[in-house]
Amino acid sequence: MKRQLIVVGVAAFALLLLAFISATLAGPGIAPGNAPLVATEDPNDDNDDWNTADPVPVPGYITGELTQTGSIGDSQDYFILTTTIGSNYEAVLSIQYSQNDMSAEMTLYRGDQLKVSGPETTISWSAITTTYYIRVDSVPAMTTTAQVVGYRLNIDEIAPSSTSPPSATPTNTPPPSITEGDNYETNDSFGAAYELPVATSVTLSTLEGEANFYPGDSDKDWFKFWAKNGKWYQVTTSGLSGVDTYLQIRNQNETVIASNDDGGGGYASQTSWQSAYDGYYYIRVTNRVNTSGAYNMTVEESDAPPAEATATPVSPSSGIDDCEDNSDFERACVIATDKSYTFNLVPPFSGTDNDYFKFWIKPGFIYECATSDLDPGIDPNMIVYDHNQNGIGGNDDIEPGNYNSAFSYYASYEGWLYVLVGTGDRTPSDMDNSNYTLLCERKTPGQASTSTPTPSPTSSAATPTPTSPPGDALTPPDEITIRPMTTPTPIPESNGAPASRFIPINLLVYYDGNDDHQPGAGEGVSGISAQAYEAAANQLLAQGFTDEQGNLEFTVAAQGPVRVSIPFFGFSQLVANEEGASIYLRIPPQTLPGETP
Numbered sequence: 001m002k003r004q005l006i007v008v009g010v011a012a013f014a015l016l017l018l019a020f021i022s023a024t025l026a027g028p029g030i031a032p033g034n035a036p037l038v039a040t041e042d043p044n045d046d047n048d049d050w051n052t053a054d055p056v057p058v059p060g061y062i063t064g065e066l067t068q069t070g071s072i073g074d075s076q077d078y079f080i081l082t083t084t085i086g087s088n089y090e091a092v093l094s095i096q097y098s099q100n101d102m103s104a105e106m107t108l109y110r111g112d113q114l115k116v117s118g119p120e121t122t123i124s125w126s127a128i129t130t131t132y133y134i135r136v137d138s139v140p141a142m143t144t145t146a147q148v149v150g151y152r153l154n155i156d157e158i159a160p161s162s163t164s165p166p167s168a169t170p171t172n173t174p175p176p177s178i179t180e181g182d183n184y185e186t187n188d189s190f191g192a193a194y195e196l197p198v199a200t201s202v203t204l205s206t207l208e209g210e211a212n213f214y215p216g217d218s219d220k221d222w223f224k225f226w227a228k229n230g231k232w233y234q235v236t237t238s239g240l241s242g243v244d245t246y247l248q249i250r251n252q253n254e255t256v257i258a259s260n261d262d263g264g265g266g267y268a269s270q271t272s273w274q275s276a277y278d279g280y281y282y283i284r285v286t287n288r289v290n291t292s293g294a295y296n297m298t299v300e301e302s303d304a305p306p307a308e309a310t311a312t313p314v315s316p317s318s319g320i321d322d323c324e325d326n327s328d329f330e331r332a333c334v335i336a337t338d339k340s341y342t343f344n345l346v347p348p349f350s351g352t353d354n355d356y357f358k359f360w361i362k363p364g365f366i367y368e369c370a371t372s373d374l375d376p377g378i379d380p381n382m383i384v385y386d387h388n389q390n391g392i393g394g395n396d397d398i399e400p401g402n403y404n405s406a407f408s409y410y411a412s413y414e415g416w417l418y419v420l421v422g423t424g425d426r427t428p429s430d431m432d433n434s435n436y437t438l439l440c441e442r443k444t445p446g447q448a449s450t451s452t453p454t455p456s457p458t459s460s461a462a463t464p465t466p467t468s469p470p471g472d473a474l475t476p477p478d479e480i481t482i483r484p485m486t487t488p489t490p491i492p493e494s495n496g497a498p499a500s501r502f503i504p505i506n507l508l509v510y511y512d513g514n515d516d517h518q519p520g521a522g523e524g525v526s527g528i529s530a531q532a533y534e535a536a537a538n539q540l541l542a543q544g545f546t547d548e549q550g551n552l553e554f555t556v557a558a559q560g561p562v563r564v565s566i567p568f569f570g571f572s573q574l575v576a577n578e579e580g581a582s583i584y585l586r587i588p589p590q591t592l593p594g595e596t597p
Helices: 013-025
Strands: 004-009 060-069 076-082 088-099 103-110 115-120 122-126 131-139 146-158 201-203 221-227 232-238 245-250 256-260 270-274 279-287 294-302 339-344 355-361 366-372 381-385 391-395 406-410 415-422 435-443 501-511 529-534 539-545 551-558 562-566 571-575 581-587
Touching: 060 076, 060 131, 088 103, 103 122, 103 146, 115 122, 131 146, 221 294, 232 245, 232 279, 245 270, 256 270, 256 415, 279 294, 355 435, 366 381, 366 415, 381 406, 391 406, 406 539, 415 435, 501 562, 529 551, 539 551, 562 581, 571 581
Parallel strands: 004 581, 501 581
Antiparallel strands: 060 146, 076 131, 088 122, 088 146, 103 115, 103 131, 201 294, 221 279, 232 270, 232 294, 245 256, 245 279, 339 435, 355 415, 366 406, 366 435, 381 391, 381 415, 501 551, 529 539, 529 562, 562 571
16 A cells, blocks of 8 residues: 655754653652652743643642743743533642742633633632633742742642532431531641551541531641552541542642542542552542531551452343443452453343443553454444543444454553443343453553554564664665554544545654664664544544654544644644555754764
């Protein structure tokens, strides 16, 4: 199949930046499981206007720096955040360091750039749209000398503004009159968290008494405790008195790793997780209604997942698999990576069987899930969700005629990853014959795949590229090692809409060390992120990373032109024809610091 060949070059400074980032990530004292999982403003990223605004995780935080000398400098930073309509949020701007008395303040804007509030250092609002902007401005002192201010912007979801207490339930009694804070105050922030003496179990009522939300419109309770690597922990609220608790578990980098609203029954909350290190974990308890009631809380330690964290086989009907009933997130079945399981799509009660699974992931690894060994007539669909149950992506058929589903995900956080497998309605006559095999593998970037891959229509069996001296320039081999990207489900066709086309795209990123303008052996650059978007709708179709030889190949289903983006180099290329494209991204040679030109 003939494809468009696109050869481009990128600025040489990008290689130096790449080397710096690689050295930083590999530096001593940074364990992969403990690396910060929060957004950090890129010092080379010009987020000085609406169009270049940096995203902020919600909940989460981002750090930045403003500089100014007289009227010259980087005096404004723009950020964009995604919210849920009807939810309530709070943004807090804190100064981390300052030179020559420079300060900062922020202003909140809607997605249409209409001002909502500010300038302030704390802003609370109820979302009426899904997009908001925050502009951080420097507040310079009256001086012409260089001024610098480092800041941290925290975004949290807070209780609604309603003053009505939750309706009475067996786990939520009418609230008594509360006129002062509890004995754990002041624990209203991450840095002021109350330390709990967790051995195997601790309950607030037997420690310093129950906690409360006083005053009800602003109190947030933070606790922390020392956890042991590999142990399981479960936090449960109980004895609610006119409140509706919401739990968040955060690691030592203040990243949310687990959360829950009503998992404890009624308005009570419950969540569990496995500790990834020896050190502090933090519990944030908030009230989803504006009341001053009280609550109890228990923290328990165990060597194995709590009973409710793993699926328990039930037998309301014959023929179901051992993970039923795993029909929602709360009952997701815990599975291990690198192990094949055989399940079926027999519903435990009636209707449609949706199988939810979850497994623990860590940043820096690639997780590949794929189905295989389908019974006749089974056509599964796979959807993948993050630890906050937000959809990441999915796949229906890995290629035309192959009903298996496959999805790859490069982990950017530590926590649960959810996988949903379903197939739609099935008739009673074929319901018993609905077995499938599920395998989720953990890999390092560049490691060859052994699970059912995303199709590569024009590639034959992969063979490694031979190694030769740097000076020997080689034409790219016809057969290269490929780690395919995910091919999500094609966009549903509407009446009159063009049919989806499968468009193959090959990408090669190489450092042209001998300056011959051709990719040679050993010149591939690994670990470069690339994405493919439907150009018209700006919808993400696929994403992945180059392998050890700098190669990445994927096939996407699109109705129109596809835009290939490589954010690290600021590169974007439109692929308009159905034949696809081969894109060679050349990094010109550059004299490194300390070397003689």
